Amino acid sequence: MDSRKALDGRAVGLMLVLCVIWGMQQVVLKATAGDISPVMQIALRSGVAALLVGLLMLARGERMSRADGTWRPGVVVGLLFGLEFMLVGEGLRHTSASHMVVFLYTAPIFAALGLHWRLPAERLGALQWVGIFLAFAGIAIAFFGRTQSTSPAPVNMLWGDFLGLLAAIAWGATTVVVRSSALARAPATQTLLYQLVGAFVLLTGMAWLTGQASVNFTPAVWASLAFHTLVVSFASFLVWFWLLRQYLASRLGVFTFLTPLFGIVFGAWLLAERIEPSFLVGAVPVMIGIVLVSGHGWVAQQLGRLGKRKVIDSL
Template sequence: MSTRKTLDAQASGLMVLFCLCLGMQQVALKATGGDIAPVLQIALRSGAGALLVGLVMWWQRERLSFADGNWRPGLLVGLLFAAEYFFLGEALRFTSASHAVIFLYTSPIFSALILHFRVSAERMGAVQWSGILLAFAGIALAFLAQESGDEDVVSDVLLGDVLALLGGLCWGITTVVIRSSSLSEISPRQTLLYQLVAGFVLLLIGAAVSNQLAFNPTPLALASLGFQSVIVSFGAFMIWFWLLRHYVASQVGVLSFMTPLFGVALGGWLLDEPITPGFLFGSLLVIAGLLLVSGQGWFRQRFLARRPAVDEA
């Protein structure tokens, strides 16, 4: 029997903190890009995060499980994780943090589409399909709503937006692999460890190949690296896994829409990034679409829970 609780004030507060941390990561990477390349910073934070996760597993005597060939999908999600963050790191060289967070968090759209055609139990209904169309309309509008000006600058922004969208695609595929493989049966900490170790090794190689190993250890750069390593790669995901273990997953997941909202707001506030009306409207369409796709089960559950009381009245 499931002992998971319904959403309460504690879970909602932790989700706000979780989404705030994830929304802040793009801003921190962008703000310190002149001192340490985003790809290198993500590589280093992944290594530090892997060390911290490994220490927690050792402390709790949690052994790595390689039964049933778990290492194969583990290697695949590690490659996808590295690709996702390589695309994000490169995107932040060309586009704004607010743009990057919106396009990166389109991942549920891609995972829902892939699962619809791969898993019969994951078939989407009319509401979810309307969410897909709404989100893609928002993506198109956000792409088209570029400020007029220097053609090279506009081209760079578009390139960055496409790279962030590719990061979202990799994240969506990662979700599909985890849900449809033996990784769904093992500890989520082990899955995270696969991703962080692969991210550290492959992104460090990517930074070396692309000549992005320079590091100017300014106080801001060191603070960002510490935040990324301890808070994002370790603390935030530990909060996420704790929430999934103790609360109904669909109710927790539907609140993740706050992350792109925080990302856009923090980018505009802390980095003075221009947010055009067209991009803002497109972003809201994307977020609304994500809510329809990811939150359908939660909305249906809430509706059915109230329905008997309405009928009796």
Template sequence: MSGQRKGADAFLFQLMLGLCAIWGIQQVVIKLAAADVAPLMQVTLRSGIAALLVGLLMCWRGGWEGLRQGTWRAGLLAGSLFALEFFFIALGLQYTTASHMAVFLYTAPIFSALGLHLLLPSERLRAWQWLGIGLCFVGVVLAFGAGVSWTGMDTRMLLGDGFALLAGMAWGATTVVVRASRLSEAPPGLTLFYQLFVAFLLLLGLAIFTGQVGAVRLTPVGVASVLFQGVVVSFLSYFAWFWLLRRYLASNMAVFSFMTPLFGVSFGVLILDEPLSLNFIAGALLVLLGITLVSSDAWLRKRFAGRGRVA
């Protein structure tokens, strides 16, 4: 199957541009509707809506056979980590900007690369990937400096940025669980259902425990936000991604996907009028460069093939 996958073309670029715009605006949408629907309830409802849609689709097209392959333990773990990621997103957006969330969340490939390096011999990191991790680390330090100024320290923003980084860690850990367990051979729909359904149950429990389950006002903005996240982001865009993975080289798609933080920052500035400091801009660029190096392993090996050892 891998030999039949295509390289990048205009169609892939156009579709990835649309997907990255959708993924980039989701944090902005959550923050925009926070006054009407608590962020924790937004991520809870989106998971529930998407889990229902994925479950109905699998009832129609099949895919439940993975349940008989002993995937449920890994599915519970992946779903728990997925819930943790969105819990930190909801918590972090109460303290930091959507722009900061978009950048720190997308450090996830760094953490997944480190985890897979430790668990799978085939995923050992190469020299340029270690360089990318180093650049990303420096970028994170610089971006965190956006919460510190000559007039003092913005502890709320630093706290929110910390939660955003924890969300990125949880996302990276989810990837490690999927890649290093039986879920790697399971149908994509089942893996997605595990994550969405378990996350819905856990996040709903947290919302009830914290008293946020009633923090919902049925305003046009609130309803539109939840439907956009549940139907467009968590259902349609994820299946579009899986569809592309079956037809295009994953390395090309991974590089294109890092347009997402750029969209997130742009939408944060344009829609929410969020400020950007030089520290944050410089740090974000280093983070993006580092992530690109870590995630473009297959492309770099092909690029330097026949030119001697590159790592």
């Protein structure tokens, strides 16, 4: 029997805070890109956060063993996590933070498609297929609806948007590997450690090979590194994993659309990013699609209640 429960006030409050944090992270990366490249910043935050997670595991007495069957999928998710943020870091050099956060958070769509193929228990329902259709329609509008007059550098921005979409596919693939391997039974800290170490190794190498390793340590850069290391990569991920163990995932998934929404607002407010009408029109079905795919159980329940209420009112 599933012991996880429906959302209460604490869960709602924590999810709102998490969505604000995740919506802000691309904006902060973009804001400090002149002093530290996004790739190098993500590498540094991953390395320090990996050290913190390792210390937490040591304090809890958690041990990693090759005998539990997690190291092979652990290496894979580490590489996928690193690839995801390598694409994010490179994409932010070409597109806006608001674009990146919307395309990156299409990851649940690709995760749902992969899990549908891999696990019989994760077969997609009718509402989820509707959500996937809406999300891809929104992506098409956001990509191909813009004109020369709505973007100062449409080719570069399209390339950055495309990298954001590839990052979402890498994130979705990470979810599939975790859910369909021994990592599904491993402690959350162990999975997170694999991801952080993989990102640190891959992104540090990329930063040095591409000449993006130089850092101008300004107060803004120090603040950004502290935010990304302590708040994003360490605290927020651990809180998210805790929520998944305590509450129904379908209820938590309903909040997913708030992250790209916050990203758009923060990008326009803090970075003065221009939001093209075509992108905004495309973002709406994308976010609706994310809700239908991630929170389909809750949506179906609400639709069922609405239908019953209409029947009762008609009597």
